[in-house]
Amino acid sequence: MSLVQSLIAAHRRGERVGLYSVCCSNEQVLCAAMQVAQRYDTVLLIEATSNQVDQFGGYTGMTPAQYRDFVLQLAREQDFPRERLILGGDHLGPNAWQQRPAAEAMALARELIAAYVAAGFHKIHLDCSMACADDPTPLPDEIVAARSAELARVAERAAADAGLPPPVYVIGTEVPVPGGEASLGGGVAVTAPDAAAHTLEIHRLAFLAPDLAPAWERVIAMVVQPGVDFDHSLVQRYDPQAARALSAFVEGQPRIVFEAHSTDYQSEDALHALVRDHYAILKVGPAATYAYREAVFALAAIERELLPAEQCSDLVEVLDRCMRERPAYWNKHYHGDERQLRLLRAYALSDRSRYYWGEPEVQAALQRLIDNLRRTPPPTILLSQFMPEQQRDVEAGRLQAEPLALIRHRIHGRLAEYARACARNGIGSENETSAAKSLS
Template sequence: MSAVQSLIAAHRQGHPVGLYSVCCSNEQVLLAAMQVAQRHDTLLLIEATSNQVDQFGGYTGMTPPQYRDYVLALAARAGFPAARLILGGDHLGPNAWQKGPAETAMAHARALIAAYVAAGFHKIHLDCSMSCADDPVPLPDAIVAARSAELARIAERTAAEHGLPPPVYVIGTEVPVPGGEASLAGGLQVTTPAAAATTLAIHREAFAAPDLLPAWERVIAMVVQPGVDFDHSSVHYYDPAAAADLSAFVEQQPRIVFEAHSTDYQTEAGLHALVRDHFAILKVGPA
């Protein structure tokens, strides 16, 4: 069991623990995160998104091995133990190539997943929710799950080929856009328990092939919208009452927790409440 799995297991056993995920490539942000993790003697989860880092360089100009080496160099400089550092890949799928046909986009996504896993990224968010140029809109859940399972199969094979620990996975896609919304004027819709149940059931079915059953046992979290986000001028703060039904739903599920995105600017009390309510992985960016 990896360190991330152990932490999530402790949360599910009733311990008030969670994990923040720093999704950023900014040197000062990452060094600050390392200082905090050192001070509190915790793991540090650092993630790259599929548009930040890919096999072609992404908008940072870094491939997964280059990003890994960059973060490890910062850790060495800061005196942060590499053993407490976990790398994750966020929104890994056809996102960057969705304007092209699905087969082309998925071919790039398959190479993307292999590159991340081969580079030692351990926490993998499988996100095939976006419609490509020749796909229906919106993309049916069954296709989303089937494509995610296909990428999980590649991740499993890549880890085995490179002698790496098998990855842990995050599924689900009801998230704010990376970096926050342009405007919150339209309000936020908290994920319903019915929608979460559908996502979970369809992915479970897609992972039912014998070679993917071990991967399914390493699905640690599902991304949902608990009602938090921000735009350039305002913050939508966490309201526990609005997410109470969603929180109660995950209590009935074995093993998994929820992952909440765009938790930048939430209050300390709000972050405590999110973790208490099983949104145990909190993603933040440079904001």
């Protein structure tokens, strides 16, 4: 039994334990996640999404094997135990190739799954919920399940060929849009228990072939909509009453739990409630890079106050210029006049600026910002103005006023909420103050 399966089994036995998934490729976010997992004695599940990392490089430029090596190198640098690190693949399927005919998109999806599993990714989210160019819309659940089973067969073969333990799987048809909604509008509805039952049954039938029976025993979770999501400026909060019937449904099912996507920006109390109600795998992505962006922008504001204009990095302006010059990652998502677009590019909860931190000019501006503030450390009065939480820990001697330490501390605050909600020791939000203090 793998570490993931052990945690899910513990949850099913009644332990208040969950698994949080950091879906990110940002180096500072991943380093902060490792520090948080060390502090709270949790395992760390790091997932790459199918648009971040694929057999051609994705938007990060990394294949699955390269991403694995990148994460393992960070773990070595952070002295994070390899045995507590789990790699996962999120939204693995034809997602990146939806505009192509189904046969072509699924051929590419098979290559994608094989590359992930061969690279040692253990938790595999089989996501065939999207319609391809020649598919009916909406895509029937039976097709979703059949394609998922097809990809599971590829994953099983890839693990065996690589001499690796077989993966665990997450299934589902009601999969939220990666990265949040374009607009919440009237909100999102909780998955109906009947719909969840249908999804589970059609996947069970699709996995009936003898060679897939062992894979079905390793299906650990199903993606459902517990009524949580976010768009560019709004967050739909978890309502336990609205999700009660769905929670009751999974209690009667053997082995599995629910996986909750788009839990970004939920309160810590809501995260604890989600785990309690069997949404035991919590995904976080944009909220972590949003915290990173907040910290970097705060440091840029300090830099502007501290140094002559000609010495400044102009990071905020460089980032926005890069986004305007290469709008492919945001222009289909953000709408409005130029003032509104500028605000969304910088501050939207969907945080599509996360696609641009690796651009050479943005990297150069960031490095200049860091170098400037290492040569001229931020004084207490400016930290108090722009990074008050960090200033308190600097003043108490728990944190250095060093740029990367300040950035990671900001990210800690967000990820620690997930760790406390999922930790075996049942650390509650009421212990936040004493627990968070040691993170720096």
